[in-house]
Amino acid sequence: MAQPSIITNTTIRSSPALHRSWVEVSGRQIAENFREVRRVAGDGVELMPVVKADAYRHGAVAVSRVLEEEGARWLAVSNADEGILLREAGCRAHILVMADFLPFERAALAEHHLTPVIHDIGDIADWAAIAQRFGRTLPFHLKVDSGMGRLGTRANASAIAEALDAAGPAVQLEGLMTHFASASDFDSPQTGEQCAYFRTLANDLASRGWKPKYLHMASTNPVGYAMRDSFCDLVRPGHAIYGYVSPARGATAPQLELRVKPALTWKAAVLGVKDVEANARIGYGGMHVTRGPSRIAILAAGYADGIPHRLGARGRVIVRGTYAPIVGAVSMDLTTIDITNCPPVGVGDSVILLGSEGDASIDAQQMARLAGTISYNVLCGIHARVKRVHV
Ligand SMILES: *Cc1c(COP(=O)(O)O)cnc(C)c1O
Numbered sequence: 001m002a003q004p005s006i007i008t009n010t011t012i013r014s015s016p017a018l019h020r021s022w023v024e025v026s027g028r029q030i031a032e033n034f035r036e037v038r039r040v041a042g043d044g045v046e047l048m049p050v051v052k053a054d055a056y057r058h059g060a061v062a063v064s065r066v067l068e069e070e071g072a073r074w075l076a077v078s079n080a081d082e083g084i085l086l087r088e089a090g091c092r093a094h095i096l097v098m099a100d101f102l103p104f105e106r107a108a109l110a111e112h113h114l115t116p117v118i119h120d121i122g123d124i125a126d127w128a129a130i131a132q133r134f135g136r137t138l139p140f141h142l143k144v145d146s147g148m149g150r151l152g153t154r155a156n157a158s159a160i161a162e163a164l165d166a167a168g169p170a171v172q173l174e175g176l177m178t179h180f181a182s183a184s185d186f187d188s189p190q191t192g193e194q195c196a197y198f199r200t201l202a203n204d205l206a207s208r209g210w211k212p213k214y215l216h217m218a219s220t221n222p223v224g225y226a227m228r229d230s231f232c233d234l235v236r237p238g239h240a241i242y243g244y245v246s247p248a249r250g251a252t253a254p255q256l257e258l259r260v261k262p263a264l265t266w267k268a269a270v271l272g273v274k275d276v277e278a279n280a281r282i283g284y285g286g287m288h289v290t291r292g293p294s295r296i297a298i299l300a301a302g303y304a305d306g307i308p309h310r311l312g313a314r315g316r317v318i319v320r321g322t323y324a325p326i327v328g329a330v331s332m333d334l335t336t337i338d339i340t341n342c343p344p345v346g347v348g349d350s351v352i353l354l355g356s357e358g359d360a361s362i363d364a365q366q367m368a369r370l371a372g373t374i375s376y377n378v379l380c381g382i383h384a385r386v387k388r389v390h391v
Contacts, residue, residue, distance in 0.1 A: 283328025321358025
């Protein structure tokens with residue numbers, strides 16, 4: 001059997017694997033991204049970085065520490081458990097719990113000094129009852145559905161004011177917020193309509209004597225494209241902290257203002273290398289058939305680690321600064337790549353699933369496009385069993 005020809009004239013050395021599969025998260029890059037968000041947000045706008053879903057799988061505790069050191073006074077999570085985890089790790093910032101006001105967790109929110117988002121005005125009285133039980137004033141933010149059609153009250157200002165008046169001083173309306181459905185689509189009128197709805201409601205509430213400290217609407221995309229009208233008192237960047245802004249759509253799309261970079265590199269170990277002849281079948285379903293003599297590497301990561309199954313026969317990884325295609329199906333714990341044209345690697349070396357090396361680079365948006373999903377899904381899909389190393 002003919003040996004595959006191997007490129008050996010590369011300057012990038014193979015690096016040994018530390019685990020089967022792991023991510024390296026750069027605290028310095030997280031800090032730089034946070035500072036960049038602060039620059040674009042400008043003076044007088046509070047920042048509330050979003051560390052839900054374990055900081056988009058970057059590790060909520062470590063990321064929150066970096067952000068607090070950078071001066072973040074607010075953090076946002078999705079549910080009570082995520083907030084409690086941060087409190088137990090010693091996090092002192094205000095923590096907004098954005099998508100959880102389930103009856104069985106309300107007392108825990110108060111106990112751990114977490115600030116809930118209430119999205120149904122009928123629940124304000126219940127928060128007031130909990131406040132009385134705890135013997136202190138409990139703040140909350142009220143979420144308005146300005147057109148997203150998901151969580152948030154559709155009540156008008158008079159109904160909201162009535163519920164607030166009825167709840168009395170035990171609770172404090174600290175924030176009024178909404179969330180955009182189409183912030184990166186500049187052909188859509190939806191963002192403008194949502195802004196207008198929210199501002200009108202806020203003004204109506206103000207005229208009834210309810211002026212919360214924070215009005216907030218913007219997540220990453222409005223910050224990324226410097227849509228200052230939406231910044232109000234506070235912005236809630238998630239994706240940007242991790243180095244991403246969604247690409248803008250539409251003829252009138254403004255320039256991208258925010259310069260952030262991915263903070264995470266995802267690696268996997270080479271578990272095996274084999275030389276196969278032409279016409280060899282690789283993996284489940286015999287999906288891949290080699291054209292000529294080929295060198296195949298088997299990686300110690302699969303869809304159970306978060307490599308999208310859809311990347312079978314579509315995706316690629318980086319081997320010593322060169323791209324190697326994924327061949328055959330992505331299996332649960334293993335992925336096969338063709339390294340015939342790559343510099344040599346052996347068992348125990350590592351390859352890059354997400355990240356950069358030499359001139360080669362793969363980010364979550366590129367992986368998502370190939371897998372027919374979104375970058376958020378790729379990041380959040382990195383499984384908990386993938387080790388995390390903070391560098
Ligand atoms: C997740 C989330 C954010 C952050 O969104 P990014 O696009 O990641 O910046 C902000 N606000 C709310 C309500 C969210 O659920």
